[in-house]
Amino acid sequence: MSKKTTSAGIIRKASLSHTIKMELRNNWLLFLMLLPAIVYVIIFAYWPMSGVVLAFKDFKTRLGIYNSPWVGMQNFKFLQISGKLGLLTRNTLLYNLAFIFLGVVLEMGFAIILNEVIGRRFKKGLQTVMFLPYFISWVVVSAIMFNMFNYEKGTINNMLNSLGMPRFDLYNSGSSWPLVLIIVNAWKKTGYGMVVYLAAITGLDQEIFEAASIDGANIWQKTRHITIPSLVPQMMILVLLALGNVFRGDFGMFYQTVKDNSNLLPYTDILDTYVYRSLMQTGDIGMSAAAGLYQSVLCFVTICAANLLVKKLQPDYALF
Amino acid sequence: MKKLLTILLALALALLPVLSVAEEGAAAVTPPVHRQDYDYSGVDLSQHYTVLMYLVGDKFAGTDAVVAKMNEILEKEYNTTLEIEFLPWSDYQTKYPLILAGGEKVDLMYTASWCYLYTEAAKGSFFTLDEDFIKTNMPMTYANQKAESWGQTTINGKCVGVPCNMMVPNYKYVGIRQDLADKYGIGPLTSWDDFMNYMLTIAEKETPVSGIYAMNAASDTIELWRTYYEGYNAMGVYSDDFLTFYPEDGALPEAESIRYAVTTDMFKQYAHDMKKLADAGCWSRSALSNTIPNYEAFANLTGASLVWNGTIFNHMHTAEAAGAVTNAYDLSPNAHVFAEEYNNSVMAVAENSENPERAAMVMDLIGFDYELNLLGNLGIEGVNWEDRGNGYYFSDSTQESYPANSNAMGWWMKKDYKIGVYDDARREAFDNNFKSRMVSNPCTTFVFDETPVKAEMAAVSAVKNEYFGPLTLGLVDDVDASIAEMTGKLEASGLQTIYDEFYRQYNEWKASR
Known part of the structure; x- marks a missing residue:
């Protein structure tokens, strides 16, 4: 045997x-x-x-x-005694979920709308205008925001003031920031994210659309029953890939727009910015690595769980 | 009468430079040290070696020319070349630890109590300078470095760098728009209350008209906070985060008198004053997110006050060139002026240096040799400075090529081989006054080894940083409630553990004195 x-x-x-x-x-x-x-x-x-x-x-x-000598779990002690792990994890997770799901809706939505625009030059122009913010660095975005929302001298506050309305104290109103950051993120990234969906739509078999038109389907019906289902595989892959980084924030955005404004931190502080601010002075590589590992483990667990879920629901769309 | 007094004061200020030059014969300079008098035979010079030195800060236009001149000597006599890399202010905090940890070539590294000295020493990033090593490779330093200065770079019995060798006053000047003060009938500022009055007056009368803030603050008001506590003769022990009061009886302070700065009553009073100024509109409500430095705002006439070290005079000159009238004041004329710590500027040999002996030798030569020291410190004679004879020199502080003592190397290597003739009589008057009141911090050689409590130090520091900005800018709804909340978080983050370790080490050090 x-x-x-x-x-x-x-x-x-x-x-x-x-x-x-x-x-x-x-x-x-x-x-x-x-x-x-x-x-x-x-x-x-x-x-x-x-x-x-x-x-x-x-x-x-x-x-x-x-x-270098082993120190066991000592490097994790900083995160543990900071008392902020829960808040930071929550902020990082919720912001990323909001960015991912709003991103999918906006990117797919604008791709579909843009695909329906008939004038070629207008279409290209619109796409360029939407794409441009992606190339503006967060430093510049932050400066633009500060000039718009500065309490005494910002453009928006001056407009509000001249209309007899009260000024808006954005830089001391932490609770407004989740909305602000979601809008700014969408403004900056929709144009770029849209390209993948636009390419997928362009690649769809036009005969299906023609057949649907002959059968009397209107634009909305074609979108709902042909375009969106055809885009689901791309969407699933992009969402799953994004979920892999759900515990990593966009450091550039959070750090540059909020900076060290402590009044906003309860609403805007994420794992990356907290670790950067806290360990900048000490330059402690071990503690920074511990924080990075914590994020990686959470990301790994999330992507595995999400993939498992997708595998159960739609095996064809799973990543692995 | 007031006009007459102003004219007399202006005349007196105008005459001061002349007077200082007229007194030239009386210059008290340190006797020059010459490399030719010292023996470097213990250093192996058979192979050519380039010593790479890293400095924090931005490079001056004339740096290359100065280094080329220094290399003429180093190359010819010591088969060595010096090369300097700068870590710009904008990102030195990111690059500094990486340069040392990343295994890049680096021989000499500028460091300081405020620039990673203790954290990098704990990682073993700096080469240990023992007595034999110093004697062989750094004979001038061995013979001329002040004995008491070594304690500030000795951690756990290991010397990790050569500190600055000159004692200078470390004090904050308060610069204001004198034209605005005169406009609103505000007299000379000689106290904290005078300063508060100036700020509130500008906020009430000037800001609504011209938009000029009483202070165009950004992020926090840390320099003003230092001015405030120095007015009470408070001093830092190990760092500005741990404060106690200067002991008038000459005894070392009790350990328990040393408190974490933001938990002191003094800080609470200060935070209340800042709230009063913020509520009056002395700075923008968006100041926490403002990134334009206070000094730039003062120089471009959008801010009416500035608190900093002697560099405020440069910004005052810029503001004056733009048409403003400025002046500087001392808010605590009866307080002690603490000497700058020796470890405020340190040069260390990197642990990764491929040739620590040669690196140490170069440090020794530029640090002490009269000719090389003047080059590194003042630049090229006739180009960057001129000899006024009798031990005096003149260097235009506004020159962009190579202003004296203005880069990190200059801060570390400064010596009074020659006495500078001031180009601003106001500053000279201040400095003479400060020197007459200067005392040394008796705890200056106490170095806290953070290693046993590094997690707590990082967590406590994170809490402090979170509250420091809003409290020192008065941008909180309730000062007492914010401080109580911060204190609770500090305690939860391990402040008591830090105190226990700090006091233990301090008492050990105190017993050894």
Whole structure:
């Protein structure tokens, strides 16, 4: 019996090795094209992963990452005693969920609308205008916002004042910031995110739309029954990928727009900005790595859970 | 009468530079130290080596020319070249720890009590300078460095850098728009109450008309807070976060008298005053998010006051060039003036240095050799400064090429081999006054080893930073409630654990004195 199993194993191995060889021989050009991507992922994604050990080490410059002494969970103590872990995790998660789901609605919605615009020049112009904010850095966005919402001298407050209305104290009203940040994020990123959906719509079989038109379907019906269902696979992939970073905030946005304004922090502080502010002075690599690991573990759990859910509901749309 | 007094004062100020030059024969300078008198035979100079020094701050236009001149000597006599890299103010906080941890080439690193000295020392980023090493590779430093200065860079018995070797007053000047003060009949500012009155008057009468804030504050008012507590003869122990009062009897303060600064009654009073100023409109309600530095606002005439060190005179000059009349005041003329700590500027050899001996030698040469020190400190004679004879020199502080003592290397290497002739008589009068009142912080050599409580220090510091800005800008609804909330969070973050460790180490240090 054991002899039989062994022989079968050898045969399977030999056949696998043969298949790989055949694959490589037949598709060597494709594998060659894939090589840079594999090298990239190994260097920039897998290799740095070993640095995770820093979260459990008391980093010493002389000893380097791997020879520094182990300190167990001591580096996590900072996060634990800060008393902010719950607030920061909640803020990071809720902001990202809002960004993801609003992003999907706006990006898909605008892609569909833009696809229906007939004038080619108008369509291109509109797309460019929507795309432009993506290229404006958060530093500039922050400066624009400050000039608009400065309490005494901001454009909007001056307009309100000249209309006899009370000024709006945005920089001391933390509760307004979730809305502000969601709007600003949507303004900046919708144009860019829309491109994927626009490309997918362009690739849809036009004969289906023509058939629907012949059957008397109007634009709304075609959108609801053809376009949106056709975009679901793209949407699922994008959402799942975004969920993988749901515990990582957009540092540029949160740090530049809010800066160190402590009055806003209860509503705007996320894990990334808190760790940056707290550890900037100490420059403690171990504690920073511990915070990063905490985020990574949460992200990993989230993406696995989301993927499992999708796999159960729609196996074809699952990532892995 | 008032006009006459103003004219007399102006005449007196105008004559001051002349007077200072007229007194030139009386300059009290440190005797020059010359490299030729010291033996460097213990340093292996057989191979050429380039010493890379990192400084924080921005590079001056004339830096390359100055370094080239220094290299003429270093290359010829010591087979060594000095190269300087700058970590600009805009992002030095991000880059500094990475330079040391990232394994990049670095030989000499500027550091300071405010610039990662203790945190990087705890990581072992700086080469330990023991006595034999200093004796062999840094003979001038060994012979001339002030004995009491070493304690400030000695952590757990290990010396991690060479501190500055000159004692200068560390005090804050308050600059104001004198033309506005005169316009509203405000007399000279000689107390905190005078300052409050000036601020409230400007907010009430000037801001609504011209839009000029009494102070165009940004993020917090930390410099004003320092001025405030120094007025009470309070001093920092280890850092400005731990305050106690200067002991008039000469004894070292009791450990329990040292308190976390933001939990003191003094801070509470200050926060109440700041609320009063904020409510009166002395600065924008958006000041917490303002990124235009206070000094820039003063220089471009959008702010009517400025609190800082001697550099305020440069900004006053800019404001004056734009048509304003400015003046500087001391709000606590009867308080002590504390000497700047030696560790306010330190040069360290990086642990990663490929040639620590050569790095130390260069540090020794530029730090003490008369010729090299004058070059690094003042720049090129005839280009950046001129010799006025009898130990005096003149350097235009507004020159952009290489102003004296203005980069991090200059702060560390400054020596009074020559006495500067002021280009602002007001500053000279202040500095002479400050020097006459200068005392040394008796706790200056106490260094707190944060390692056992580093998580608590980070958490407590995060809480302090969260409340410091709103409280020092008066942008809270209820000062007492905010302070009570902050104190509760500080305690939850481990403040008592920090106190316990701080007092233990302090008492040990005190017993060893």
